[in-house]
Every structure is written in structure tokens, then in C-alpha cells.
Amino acid sequence: MKFEPVTIKDIAKALKLSTSTVSRALSDSYQISPKTKKVVADYAAKINYQPNPIAQSLKVRKSHTIAVVVSELANSFFSQVIDGVDTLAHEKGYNVIIAQSHEKFDIEESILKYLSGRSVDGIIISVSLETKDFSFLKELKQRGMPIVFVDRIANDLDTHKVILNNYKASYDATTYLIKKGYRRIAALASVVNLSITQERLAGYMAALNDNRISINNNYIRHCKPGATLGEEIAKVLGYFQRLKQKPDAVIGLSDKLTTGMLREMVRQKIKIPDEMAIMGFSNNDLTELFSPPLSIIKQPAFEMGKVATELLIRLIESKRPITEFITKILEPEHIIRESVIKGKRL
Amino acid sequence: MKFEPVTIKDIAKALKLSTSTVSRALSDSYQISPKTKKVVADYAAKINYQPNPIAQSLKVRKSHTIAVVVSELANSFFSQVIDGVDTLAHEKGYNVIIAQSHEKFDIEESILKYLSGRSVDGIIISVSLETKDFSFLKELKQRGMPIVFVDRIANDLDTHKVILNNYKASYDATTYLIKKGYRRIAALASVVNLSITQERLAGYMAALNDNRISINNNYIRHCKPGATLGEEIAKVLGYFQRLKQKPDAVIGLSDKLTTGMLREMVRQKIKIPDEMAIMGFSNNDLTELFSPPLSIIKQPAFEMGKVATELLIRLIESKRPITEFITKILEPEHIIRESVIKGKRL
């Protein structure tokens, strides 16, 4: 019942050749005569020989596998990124193994620890919310593991990075809202240690500054995505509502935050956008169907995945150690819809 | 610059032991004295030894890796399934490699071909739209590869399967619509060769039958998801509109179809649900925010992924060949919202 896969030895024995010859014939070496190659190739095809990738990996010290570790798979942004990674990786002959940190630092670390066993040729990572300590990643990189960051990066780790122009993304969104007459613009941000939080917040604040609108700290709230995100957002919204000067617009600085806030606003029957407008980062492709259609800042997630993979493979396949690293900054797409267009009521 | 990972030999040399002893000590074999074990463990920890999974795999003929092949990763249903797979797999010490068929038969086949090289211990698969020929999968299974189907199955292939109670899901949805007074209920289905299409259509028709509503073939349309899905749906909707007896409700028999149809209805400014109601299969978790809130039939995707993984691992780790296969049928959740509640206008 147990299936014995056919090996190079089997075909060597059958053809009365040595394993070296077979191996070379299969890899189309110049040292092998055309006729032998043909005989081997034909027989291999006939008995449906499949090289054992594990044995190859062990020998060649390359697994042709890359890992992508993200916080949550079932999140449009990340699944689109992984889609991009997978698409390019398969094109280039690499396999993709995935792992989720579930936003936990220790899970992330144990994943990385496992990965450090050299079962993968490189890693694409978007760090968890909790990650503040990048020493493990640094060590991994120093040991020679190619690493590429995507979206959530570690600033002090020198390697290839692929990010959104986060600053501009929220600067432009905020500026748009200001142009449309909104003056009390609140920002709902994720945890402060994240690179994207800092950059997006900076863009938001710069836009206010450039338009001579003073920054109101009451309008800047942080929420930690997770099981209790809904409650946290509800609390924030309640807090906004109780302010003497309620915000007239809120901008969500991450996917979950934006849709979470919208959900809560709908639940609390806030008139959007008249009472409070909303826009924010999101990669859900159904936001146009929302009530009201949601204005979004969209990341080129698929593209980001592809670029990250491209860079990673370049790192992996480079002959000489690379010391010059690049940070690829992609531009967001702002899609304006009714959630910020006054006059159109819910 | 190149990093040389530490091997079992290094620690054997350093401790003046044989590699076998080290290996056994590390695996906590009874043949090794407690003190040796401790010495080895301590030293291994000190120099941060990580076993080479590739070498282990080659030796033990197990990769502790499972593959999940789906059509599209960036699809809420599949990403939720994969989330479930990944979660349980990691719990059980397995890695997950993913691959997308992009709904193409030949891509699917090349993936399976690669996988047949024994780089994975088992496969979880949801076949592509185009797949009608399961001979390759059959062969793979006969060669001993554990395979579990999820969602889109091959009926004539005997192995574990995890599916939704598709029949009941659409039977109940259709029945609900009938109870609510809808009589001209249309069904938007995917390609006919898919198991889920057949089952869902059967449930729909049975519900009509049981309520003495004759089946109108004009009301049953098939669309092939893909790049041109939007256009196809637009065409179908136009077709419905031109019917002397326009449908008063439409039920989408898959995720993309449901949201695609909703999008088109909104675009054509059809009053939902008064002019035409809509509900259907969907696993997007923001459907409550839609305009109007969309009634959905939700699959327990995460759970399906977990169950499939559970079954697959059982298959993998079983000592004796398994010949009795089970089909696990999970129940859908119907969430009724305003898209089918008359009186509430868009």
C-alpha cells in the first residue's frame, strides 16, 4: 500500500547507468551525450519521475521556498499582499509558505525561530502590532537570511522595504477633508509603535498644520485591533460625541479601524457625512456598496506583494552580499465617495 | 559573510560525543543518560542550535508540511478557510504552503504535479472552476498522497471531504423568500460542473417545488467568475429586466456572484428590495454595512479549514491505510437583513 516514489537510482539501475550520469542528463549537463540524455529523459517521463525537492534542497542548500509572515490572513490587505507574493513567487519557481503572528510578538518570534532553521530561502514580513523589539530579526539578517519588510517595517533594520507613501496618503486625505470644509478632523490610529501609525499620523498632523488648523489631542485616539476592537471604537466614538466640540470628520488610519468606525457610526445612527464624515484606509473591494459608499485610501496591496517578492528573490539569488538596501514607496489611491460628500445624506 | 548554520556534528565535536548520541539526546531518547541529555541540551541552547528540517524530512520521509490549493487567495471565503487551516496546522506542528490555481485547470495540474514530488505530507484542495477531470488527483491519491477536499469537491473521488450543507443552505434561503411573499425567485449560479453549483441549485429547485412554484428556466442563469464577471452579471441582470415577468428576488449562489449582482443592481439603480430583493452566499464580514444591508448565507469557513486540516492530519498520521472516508457537512448561517425585507427601501 505504501507508495515508493521513483528515485534517480531506479532509473540508473534500469538504464544501467550511474546515478551521476542520470543526474547530469536530467539537468542537461554538457558532459552528457545527446543520446544518453534522450534515453534518460524518455525513461524518466515514462515512469513519471519527480525529483525529490527535499533531497535537492539538502544538497544545494536552497529550498526554493519563501515565507511570508503577516499578522492576519483573513484581512483583505494581507490576503491581497500574499496574492501578489504567491503570484510572482510561483512565476519565479518559488513556493510560498505562510504564517500568521495573530498580532502576537511571541508567536511571531517562534515562527521566526522555526524559519531560522533554514527551511526557507528568505522571509517577507509585516510585523505584529506588539513588535517593538527587532533584535531577533536583526540577528536573523546578520546570519544571512534575506528579509524584506512590507507595510509594517522596522526603521532601524537595514534591508529592503516596501511601503506605502503613508505620509502622503493621510496628508492628502486630510487636506481633501479640509478643502471640503471640515475643520474638526479626528484621527483613529492604531498602536503607536507601528511605523505606519507614526507615518500616517505625521501626514495627518502636517496637513492640519499646513492649513493652520491647530492640532487637538482630543481628536487623536489610539485603538488596538483585536478581539475587543469593536468595544474600543465604540468607546472612542462615545468620547468624540461627548466632546463640546465634536469632530465633524474622522479618518481611520488602518483597514480595521476605518470599517470598525463606520460600523459603530451606523450602529449609533450618526448621520454620515452631515453629522460626521468618515474616510480612511481600506482595501476591502466592496466599500463602494457601503451605506454610505465609503471614501477610502487604498493601498496597492497586490503590487506591494509582488515588489516585495521581486526584491526578496533578488536578495536570495545575488552572488555577492548586498549592502545597499532600497525602500520602495508605492503611492496610494484615494477614492472619494459619499461618506465625505456633504449634502448627500445617508 | 556566508553564515554556516550549526549542525548536530558541531555540537558532537564540541562535546566529544557521537552524532548519534547527540541526536538521541535531543530527541529525549531513553537510551541516553539524563546527565548527557542535559549537557547536550544546554550546549544546544547556548549555541542556538536549530535542527535542519530539510535533513530531517529527507531521513524521516515526512516534511511536516501540508499544501492548500485554492482558486483565489484574495477571496474572503478562501482566506478564512486558509486561516483555519493555518491555525490548526501550526498547532499540530505543520507548516502550510499555499498555491492558487486562479481557476485554471492546467495551473492546478502543474501545482499538483509539483506537489506529487512528495514535498508535502498531504493536500487540502478546493478545485478550480475548470476542473472536470479528476484523474490526476485520483492517481495522486492512489500513490498514497493524503487528500482532503473542501467546499468544491470531486464526487467520484473517495476521500475525506468537508463541505457546507449546500442543499439545505439554498433550500432554506429560497423557502424564506417564498414565505416572505416572493414568487419569482431567480438564481444566479456558477458553472455547472462544480459540485457546489449542483447542490445549491438542487436546494433552490426543491424549495420551489415543495411550495408548488414552477421552475422557470429563464430565472436560472450561470456565470463564470473571472475577469469579465461584472459584464456577465450586467448582461444577466439586463436579461432579467427585459423579461415580461421580471424576477422579484434573486439569490446568488456564490460569494462573487452575490456581491457582483448587488453591485450591478445598485449601479442600475434598482430599488432593493421593493423592485428586486437579493440575498446569497457570502463570507464578507462587512455585508451588514452595505446599502441595503445584505442578507447572506454564510459558510463557517474558518471552521471548515480547521476540520479539513484535522481530517488531513488524521490521514497523514494514521498507521494503517484508511479506506473509510467521511464527508463532514457543516451547517450554514442565514443572516437576514434589509435586502430582502420589503417596506424598507434603499
Added chain:
DNA sequence: TTTTTTTACGCAAACGATACCACTGGGAGC
């Protein structure tokens, strides 16, 4: 003390493939 058993370890052969080195034999060069 001698014999038997047990304990704890080493040797060496695998797993499947690759690659360095050596070897064979037929043709070219002289």
C-alpha cells in the same frame, strides 16, 4: 569471582540528489 544483564554510547548506513575527481577509449597529432 564469574556470568549475565543493563545502561549508555559509538559506528556506519541510510534518505535522494549533486559534484568533484578519476577513468576509459577512440581519434588526432607527431
Added chain:
DNA sequence: GCTCCCAGTGGTATCGTTTGCGTAAAAAAA
């Protein structure tokens, strides 16, 4: 006719582990 070359092939070590078998020393039984 002899040497030399080289295309074409085989032998074998190796990648890092695991594991069956053998064996020394220590412990137990005699």
C-alpha cells in the same frame, strides 16, 4: 606506432539527520 587529448561516464563523498546494531563498562545476579 606512440603519446596526448578530451568527450563521456562511473565512483564516491557529501548535505544534516536518524536508527539498527554492536559493544564497553557498570550493575546485578550467580
